[in-house]
Amino acid sequence: xxxxxxxxxxxxxxxxxxxxxxxxxxxxxxxxxxxxxxxxxxxxxxxxxxxxxxxxxxxxxxxxxxxxxxxxxxxxxxxxxxxxxxxxxxxxxxxxxxxxxxxxxxxxxxxxxxxxxxxxxxxxxxxxxxxxxxxxxxxxxxxxxxxxxxxxxxxxxxxxxxxxxxxxxxxxxxxxxxxxxxxxxxxxxxxxxxxxxxxxxxxxxxxxxxxxxxxxxxxxxxxxxxxxxxxxxxxxxxxxxxxxxxxxxxxxxxxxxxxxxxxxxxxxxxxxxxxxxxxxxxxxxxxxxxxxxxxxxxxxxxxxxxxxxxxxxxxxxxxxxxxxxxxxxxxxxxxxxxxxxxxxxxxxxxxxxxxxxxxxxxxxxxxxxxxxxxxxxxxxxxxxxxxxxxxxxxxxxxxxxxxxxxxxxxxxxxxxxxxxxxxxxxxxxxxxxxxxxxxxxxxxxxxxxxxxxxxxxxxxxxxxxxxxxxxxxxxxx
Amino acid sequence: xxxxxxxxxxxxxxxxxxxxxxxxxxxxxxxxxxxxxxxxxxxxxxxxxxxxxxxxxxxxxxxxxxxxxxxxxxxxxxxxxxxxxxxxxxxxxxxxxxxxxxxxxxxxxxxxxxxxxxxxxxxxxxxxxxxxxxxxxxxxxxxxxxxxxxxxxxxxxxxxxxxxxxxxxxxxxxxxxxxxxxxxxxxxxxxxxxxxxxxxxxxxxxxxxxxxxxxxxxxxxxxxxxxxxxxxxxxxxxxxxxxx
Numbered sequence: 001x002x003x004x005x006x007x008x009x010x011x012x013x014x015x016x017x018x019x020x021x022x023x024x025x026x027x028x029x030x031x032x033x034x035x036x037x038x039x040x041x042x043x044x045x046x047x048x049x050x051x052x053x054x055x056x057x058x059x060x061x062x063x064x065x066x067x068x069x070x071x072x073x074x075x076x077x078x079x080x081x082x083x084x085x086x087x088x089x090x091x092x093x094x095x096x097x098x099x100x101x102x103x104x105x106x107x108x109x110x111x112x113x114x115x116x117x118x119x120x121x122x123x124x125x126x127x128x129x130x131x132x133x134x135x136x137x138x139x140x141x142x143x144x145x146x147x148x149x150x151x152x153x154x155x156x157x158x159x160x161x162x163x164x165x166x167x168x169x170x171x172x173x174x175x176x177x178x179x180x181x182x183x184x185x186x187x188x189x190x191x192x193x194x195x196x197x198x199x200x201x202x203x204x205x206x207x208x209x210x211x212x213x214x215x216x217x218x219x220x221x222x223x224x225x226x227x228x229x230x231x232x233x234x235x236x237x238x239x240x241x242x243x244x245x246x247x248x249x250x251x252x253x254x255x256x257x258x259x260x261x262x263x264x265x266x267x268x269x270x271x272x273x274x275x276x277x278x279x280x281x282x283x284x285x286x287x288x289x290x291x292x293x294x295x296x297x298x299x300x301x302x303x304x305x306x307x308x309x310x311x312x313x314x315x316x317x318x319x320x321x322x323x324x325x326x327x328x329x330x331x332x333x334x335x336x337x338x339x340x341x342x343x344x345x346x347x348x349x350x351x352x353x354x355x356x357x358x359x360x361x362x363x364x365x366x367x368x369x370x371x372x373x374x375x376x377x378x379x380x381x382x383x384x385x386x387x388x389x390x391x392x393x394x395x396x397x398x399x400x401x402x403x404x405x406x407x408x409x410x411x412x413x414x415x416x417x418x419x420x421x422x423x424x425x426x427x428x429x430x431x432x433x434x435x436x437x438x439x440x441x442x443x444x445x446x447x448x449x450x451x452x453x454x455x456x457x458x459x460x461x462x463x464x465x466x467x468x469x470x471x472x473x474x475x476x477x
Numbered sequence: 478x479x480x481x482x483x484x485x486x487x488x489x490x491x492x493x494x495x496x497x498x499x500x501x502x503x504x505x506x507x508x509x510x511x512x513x514x515x516x517x518x519x520x521x522x523x524x525x526x527x528x529x530x531x532x533x534x535x536x537x538x539x540x541x542x543x544x545x546x547x548x549x550x551x552x553x554x555x556x557x558x559x560x561x562x563x564x565x566x567x568x569x570x571x572x573x574x575x576x577x578x579x580x581x582x583x584x585x586x587x588x589x590x591x592x593x594x595x596x597x598x599x600x601x602x603x604x605x606x607x608x609x610x611x612x613x614x615x616x617x618x619x620x621x622x623x624x625x626x627x628x629x630x631x632x633x634x635x636x637x638x639x640x641x642x643x644x645x646x647x648x649x650x651x652x653x654x655x656x657x658x659x660x661x662x663x664x665x666x667x668x669x670x671x672x673x674x675x676x677x678x679x680x681x682x683x684x685x686x687x688x689x690x691x692x693x694x695x696x697x698x699x700x701x702x703x704x705x706x707x708x709x710x711x712x713x714x715x716x717x718x719x720x721x
Contacts, residue, residue: 001592002582009574350570353531354631355559355587357552470531473566 007367014340018372021336025376025452026383028322028329029445033384033437035318036444038391041435058176059277061294062126062267062284064116104150110143110166110221112255117263120250122288123170126269129283131276136176137264139168139249140240143220164206166220167240168249168264171195176268178239179231187214187229196247200225204232206241218242221252330452333376337369337456341463348464349472358465365464366457373453377446384437384445391435479505479528479639479671484537485694486523497523499694501537507638509703510665510672512682515691521675522643524691528673529562529641530554541639559587563632567644569624571616577603577627578612584631602634603627606660622653626660633664640665642674646681658684 011018093102120137127135146161169179171190179189185204200218207213207230217224225244233239246264253260269284271277277295284293341348348361486498497520505511505528515521526532527539530546539546541561546554558564563584571580581599590598603609606626616624625645632640645661646654658681665672674685682688688700 002579002586005579006572006575006583009579013574346570347572350564350566350572351583352555353529353558353564353570354584355555355635356583357555357587360587470526473531473570 021333022372022375024329024332025449026379028326029380029449030383031325032322033445034387035322036441037388037435037437058268059271060269063292107146108222110141110253115265120262120264131272131280133272134270136268137170138177138266139264141166141253164241167243168246169243170246182231182233185230185232198225199228201229201243203241204230333456334459337460341460345472349469352469361464362461365460369453369457373450377449381445388435478507480540482538484534487535496694501696508669510685512685512688513675520691520694525641561638563637563640565632565642565645567647569628576613581631581634584634602630606630639671
């Protein structure tokens with residue numbers, strides 16, 4: 001076909017120039033692909049951190065701030081309605097929910113102190129809201145074991161304490177929550193038959209540190225639970241140390257001395273689509289005005305550390321840099337094409353003289369531009385892959401720091417007397433970043449390169465349309 | 478047939494007006510060979526451009542078979558050049574990246590004919606100029622004379638009525654010049670073309686039926702051998718009849 005022979009001959013004979021145009025486009029496209037891949041890697045890392053906090057499939061979490069703790073002298077004290085004091089004879093006295101006992105003892109409590117309780121029935125009503133695909137619940141508790149010596153007076157011992165985090169898992173409404181993201185390294189997950197049993201799943205890191213195995217036991221609130229599985233959570237998560245059925249957590253746990261029957265303290269919600277998340281957040285807040293309704297977007301803004309700053313860098317500076325380079329690449333391609341058309345004035349003048357319409361010549365030049373764009377796209381994709389590989393090689397490990405309630409309360413002396421505040425604990429996790437090129441990015445690269453080539457072709461075509469053959473031929477003469 | 482009536486072409490150079498052609502009245506018959514001579518810058522190429530529809534007159538009319546070229550739109554002029562007019566240039570003006578065959582085919586591209594027929598016409602055109610064996614060679618691989626033959630093939634492949642040649646032998650040596658002029662003369666006779674040729678070379682001009690001279694934009698006829706030629710040709714034809 002004449003069109004293709006002309007096009008091929010032109011590209012081959014002006015290979016160096018064609019390559020220069022293609023390379024210019026390729027550099028711009030390659031940078032866009034690399035920055036987009038890095039940005040996607042950072043976003044994936046962020047999502048991984050958030051997923052680790054929430055679990056798979058969770059778009060919204062609902063919690064309630066912990067209630068203020070009673071101040072000294074107001075008639076209460078310690079966590080979970082517990083008060084410890086050393087008696088006049090040095091023997092320790094423990095008052096738990098109003099009941100007191102003295103002497104050496106071990107106290108094992110399962111309490112909710114990070115969040116205030118929510119009604120379990122709120123899960124059903126939330127699941128019926130528009131835009132909600134599913135809702136489930138969890139009960140976030142802390143098991144505290146405190147061992148008191150026989151004598152706490154002068155020369156006597158000090159109490160020792162140990163604590164670990166426990167999650168009451170709801171398998172009635174749906175499978176949401178921190179356990180869903182884990183991988184079982186040993187044993188198995190809960191089944192519906194375990195709803196009221198003293199079975200537990202233990203985090204594999206906690207199990208390793210405490211020499212726990214499947215088939216062994218773990219004690220919570222003085223009850224022995226049989227370990228049925230060990231679960232490993234993804235890096236970035238701060239998972240509970242143990243999981244028990246929600247019914248057992250409700251039965252054994254307390255919040256400020258009150259039972260937790262029919263209570264949860266975290267509701268996990270999946271939206272029908274990401275576009276529904278803001279509306280779902282709003283509806284839940286309306287239904288539960290005193291609750292804290294958190295989405296990944298709001299949590300992302302609270303995550304600090306190098307992950308956060310890298311995300312800003314990739315999204316802001318990276319995006320603008322790649323746009324500028326792309327514009328420069330398009331401009332260079334256009335200038336080179338216009339220069340090439342200028343050098344072919346005699347050729348195009350002759351074609352017009354022998355009867356070619358401007359439109360036909362433009363089609364030929366645009367065809368050449370598209371081919372150069374395709375070559376630029378191919379090289380650009382290669383450069384993008386290379387750039388992405390370099391980013392993965394040299395990028396330092398990122399860190400993400402986020403705050404969670406510690407369940408501890410501190411007394412502050414203010415102008416108006418002592419007040420209780422809830423403290424938070426900072427968690428910093430190391431987050432690997434893996435930039436990767438997706439199919440969508442490849443399509444984007446090809447589209448950008450072809451678009452740049454077409455812009456260059458249009459610039460050249462404008463020259464052709466204005467070319468008078470008599471002027472073109474006169475230049476030769 | 479061409480009919481030029483009081484044609485003028487005036488260029489505007491800033492405030493100055495430069496008349497390239499002044500008040501030219503001329504008729505060119507079908508099948509005639511007109512040579513145009515004159516010094517550089519006196520309007521020879523401008524006259525050729527007007528005849529070929531590459532330029533429009535500032536005054537007057539240029540009619541080809543009754544159609545005033547000045548009144549045609551650009552796309553109609555382009556169509557006219559595609560179908561009716563063949564051009565031959567001093568510097569050949571072949572496309573350097575195309576083979577000889579593809580250069581010839583370039584003249585057929587605007588006519589949108591079927592591919593197979595196009596190939597046949599290209600082959601026939603190259604055969605007519607004696608370059609069928611060079612069809613696959615690019616211009617850089619051909620001598621000056623061969624390149625001009627390819628240009629002639631390109632001009633003739635569409636079977637035009639008119640052939641306009643601007644110094645076709647200007648870049649060639651003497652022997653090649655004679656070869657090319659001989660080829661053009663043969664094709665002119667064979668195909669009954671209307672041939673208008675600009676040339677500096679008097680030995681070439683003398684072979685034409687009429688020789689015109691452009692002098693500062695004004696045209697005059699120096700030599701007219703049309704009646705003699707017609708007479709000679711008639712006598713030749715009579716002798717043939719008697720012989721048979």
